[in-house]
Amino acid sequence: MEEYSASATTVSFDRPIPLLRGPIPAGGSESGQYVLAFRSLDSWAAAYKRCEAQIKEQCEEGARIGCAVSASNNCKPPWWRSLGGAVVDMREREKCEEREFKECLVAAKDKCSGFAKEKCSAAFLDARIAVETEVDGLIWLASMPEDSSWWLGSLVQARRNKTNRRARDLLLKQQKQSHATY
Structure with missing residues (x-):
C-alpha cells in the first residue's frame, strides 16, 4: 500500500542561491x-575575490597533479640503468621527487595567482555596478532663486535615480579620490 502523507509526498529543495546581480534600468x-x-x-x-580564489584553488590543484607527474619523470633513473641489473636507490629518488615537486609548486602558485587575476579581471572590470544619483533634485535646487525658502525642502525631496557604471570607471574614480586626499 502506498503512503500519501505529507512527509512522503513533499519534495524538499535546497535554499536558492542569492543573485549576485539584479536588473536595473540601463540608462x-x-x-x-x-x-x-x-x-x-x-x-x-x-564576488571578484571569490572568483579569483576559486580559479586559483582549481589551478593549484591541477598544478599539484602536474608537478607530481613531472617530479616523478624528472627523478626516474635512465632506462639503460636497469639493463645491467643495478638496484635503484629509492631514498635518493624520493628526496629528488620532493625537491622537484616543491620547486615546481612554488613556480605554479605564482603563475596561478596571475592566471586567476587575468581571468577574473577581464569579466569583472566590464561588469556593471548599481549607483544612485540625485541629479534631478540638485538641478531643481540650482534653478531656484537664492532667496527662496524652498531650498531645504528640495534637498530633502531630491529624487534618487538608480543607474549603473562599469566597475572599471568606478575603480578609477575611487583611485583618483584617494590620491586627491593625500
Missing part, C-alpha cells in the same frame, strides 16, 4: 531597458 528610467548589475561596489569586490 534613464524612461528607456525601459534593463541590465544586470551588482548591487554595490562591496558586493562586486566580494
Whole structure:
C-alpha cells in the first residue's frame, strides 16, 4: 500500500542561491531597458575575490597533479640503468621527487595567482555596478532663486535615480579620490 502523507509526498529543495546581480534600468528610467548589475561596489569586490580564489584553488590543484607527474619523470633513473641489473636507490629518488615537486609548486602558485587575476579581471572590470544619483533634485535646487525658502525642502525631496557604471570607471574614480586626499 502506498503512503500519501505529507512527509512522503513533499519534495524538499535546497535554499536558492542569492543573485549576485539584479536588473536595473540601463540608462534613464524612461528607456525601459534593463541590465544586470551588482548591487554595490562591496558586493562586486566580494564576488571578484571569490572568483579569483576559486580559479586559483582549481589551478593549484591541477598544478599539484602536474608537478607530481613531472617530479616523478624528472627523478626516474635512465632506462639503460636497469639493463645491467643495478638496484635503484629509492631514498635518493624520493628526496629528488620532493625537491622537484616543491620547486615546481612554488613556480605554479605564482603563475596561478596571475592566471586567476587575468581571468577574473577581464569579466569583472566590464561588469556593471548599481549607483544612485540625485541629479534631478540638485538641478531643481540650482534653478531656484537664492532667496527662496524652498531650498531645504528640495534637498530633502531630491529624487534618487538608480543607474549603473562599469566597475572599471568606478575603480578609477575611487583611485583618483584617494590620491586627491593625500
